[in-house]
Amino acid sequence: MRAIIYSFIFVFSFSSSFAQSPITAQKLDLTYRKFFKNINPKGTKRGVVVASPSKSSPDYFYHWTRDAALVMRVVLKEFQQAKSPRLRKQLFNLMDNYVEFSRENQLVQDVDESLIDPRYIMGEAKFHVDGQAYNKPWGRPQNDGPALRAVTLIEFAASLLSVPGGLDYIAKKLYRPELPAHTVIKADLEYTAHYWKMENFDYWEEVKGLHFTTLMAQRKALHLGSLLARTLGDKKASQYYGEQAIAISKMLNKFWSPKLKRLKVTLETGGDLRGKTSGLDVASLLGVLHSEIPKSSYSILDPRIQSTMVQLKSSFQKIYPINHVGLPATAIGRYPEDIYDGVGFDGGNPWFLAIHAYAEYYYRLAHRFVLDKRVNLSQLDKDFLKDLSFLKVNLPRKGELRPESKEFMALIKALVKEGDSYLKRSEIHSNSQTGSMAEQINRNTGYMRGARDLTWSYASLLTAWQERKKLMQRLPELRR
Numbered sequence: 001m002r003a004i005i006y007s008f009i010f011v012f013s014f015s016s017s018f019a020q021s022p023i024t025a026q027k028l029d030l031t032y033r034k035f036f037k038n039i040n041p042k043g044t045k046r047g048v049v050v051a052s053p054s055k056s057s058p059d060y061f062y063h064w065t066r067d068a069a070l071v072m073r074v075v076l077k078e079f080q081q082a083k084s085p086r087l088r089k090q091l092f093n094l095m096d097n098y099v100e101f102s103r104e105n106q107l108v109q110d111v112d113e114s115l116i117d118p119r120y121i122m123g124e125a126k127f128h129v130d131g132q133a134y135n136k137p138w139g140r141p142q143n144d145g146p147a148l149r150a151v152t153l154i155e156f157a158a159s160l161l162s163v164p165g166g167l168d169y170i171a172k173k174l175y176r177p178e179l180p181a182h183t184v185i186k187a188d189l190e191y192t193a194h195y196w197k198m199e200n201f202d203y204w205e206e207v208k209g210l211h212f213t214t215l216m217a218q219r220k221a222l223h224l225g226s227l228l229a230r231t232l233g234d235k236k237a238s239q240y241y242g243e244q245a246i247a248i249s250k251m252l253n254k255f256w257s258p259k260l261k262r263l264k265v266t267l268e269t270g271g272d273l274r275g276k277t278s279g280l281d282v283a284s285l286l287g288v289l290h291s292e293i294p295k296s297s298y299s300i301l302d303p304r305i306q307s308t309m310v311q312l313k314s315s316f317q318k319i320y321p322i323n324h325v326g327l328p329a330t331a332i333g334r335y336p337e338d339i340y341d342g343v344g345f346d347g348g349n350p351w352f353l354a355i356h357a358y359a360e361y362y363y364r365l366a367h368r369f370v371l372d373k374r375v376n377l378s379q380l381d382k383d384f385l386k387d388l389s390f391l392k393v394n395l396p397r398k399g400e401l402r403p404e405s406k407e408f409m410a411l412i413k414a415l416v417k418e419g420d421s422y423l424k425r426s427e428i429h430s431n432s433q434t435g436s437m438a439e440q441i442n443r444n445t446g447y448m449r450g451a452r453d454l455t456w457s458y459a460s461l462l463t464a465w466q467e468r469k470k471l472m473q474r475l476p477e478l479r480r
């Protein structure tokens with residue numbers, strides 16, 4: 001069945017492409033195949049997304065709540081765009097399986113209570129592929145998981161609102177007002193609304209504290225949750241979720257250091273920061289990409305994320321030898337102090353998903369400008385502008401750019417080229433025959449490292465590609 005899914009999607013995706021694409025048709029095809037292979041592979045329960053097929057050194061053959069939520073967003077987008085009823089049905093089934101398995105995770109019974117506090121079961125980072133609890137020591141809870149999952153499923157619910165039978169499906173499996181919650185979204189929202197102030201482990205499962213990225217996901221979940229609750233007549237909950245989202249917004253502002261001009265990814269809560277003194281982390285960018293709310297603080301347009309990106313990039317430019325050999329763009333890692341090498345602790349490396357995140361950011365910023373039909377120059381970070389290597393015109397320091405001006409188009413083109421250079425960079429380190437991408441890239445040799453065929457590596461490439469495609473559809477001028 002999956003063979004049919006990707007061949008369908010593939011034809012549809014590439015037809016809207018154009019000559020200067022940074023990814024070949026073949027690469028895109030391979031990526032879709034690899035991606036779908038990790039959804040419900042042999043030996044796993046329906047609805048499982050494995051982080052990687054690798055079962056040892058490292059063992060990533062689990063369903064991670066975080067990875068799965070981000071992966072299923074890609075499936076959801078394909079579902080929303082699918083034209084053929086047959087493809088739509090197949091993609092719907094994948095989403096439905098994910099809904100079922102997620103609910104099962106929330107209700108998991110075989111929990112070792114000396115390790116896992118049942119109150120925080122929603123924050124379990126990962127599950128066995130048969131749905132059993134992971135009863136071994138691990139960083140827990142990780143509260144980004146339920147928030148990211150809620151966002152994916154709320155967007156799924158939103159796309160069902162106006163289709164025949166959609167409301168019934170939502171009420172049956174996704175959201176009902178009753179408490180205690182009996183539906184997956186409601187349970188995630190209740191958990192998130194009650195516990196967002198609690199210290200928990202970060203995206204990288206290492207540091208306990210309050211994290212920018214996690215709070216971004218929680219704010220987005222509660223914001224969207226508030227809208228969904230209102231649509232479904234759950235008035236009180238709508239108000240409560242909305243209030244919590246606003247409170248999180250206030251907290252989020254504390255992560256900005258005006259002195260350093262950067263976001264600090266974790267607030268120093270007295271916990272062990274594991275040597276992460278700079279506060280720089282690509283997770284801050286992921287927080288924006290995965291969870292921005294347009295027109296709110298820390299949207300794509302926020303100069304605070306831009307200046308953080310420039311500083312992060314320049315630190316990786318310095319510390320990774322593979323960035324000194326004249327390859328396009330900069331290979332990006334998680335954070336400068338990282339020592340996890342994908343198997344052990346021999347030093348941090350660039351990650352595919354981090355490189356894709358930079359590409360996605362440039363595309364989305366350009367897309368934002370195109371949708372707004374204006375660029376507010378005084379709102380752009382100056383260092384970020386200076387860092388755009390493909391920008392060939394001088395921009396005024398203040399004021400606005402309008403689409404008619406040659407500067408506007410020059411800026412858009414520069415952003416697209418910048419994004420493309422990151423996708424080309426990722427391509428160089430992947431396997432050109434098979435399209436495979438692991439988790440990391442060896443900082444000295446440029447060869448792949450760590451978990452092979454990391455699903456999130458594929459998902460992040462497809463997401464960046466989708467963003468580029470959306471932008472290009474609006475830009476006939478650029479296609480020439």
Ligand code: NOJ
Pocket residue numbers: 203204205206340
């Ligand atoms: C595995 C985690 O998933 C990874 O993020 C972390 O760096 C290593 N364990 C070391 O704690």
Ligand code: NOJ
Pocket residue numbers: 051060064066067203204205456
């Ligand atoms: C390690 C990463 O740090 C974490 O974010 C991810 O969830 C797991 N690997 C599984 O891919």
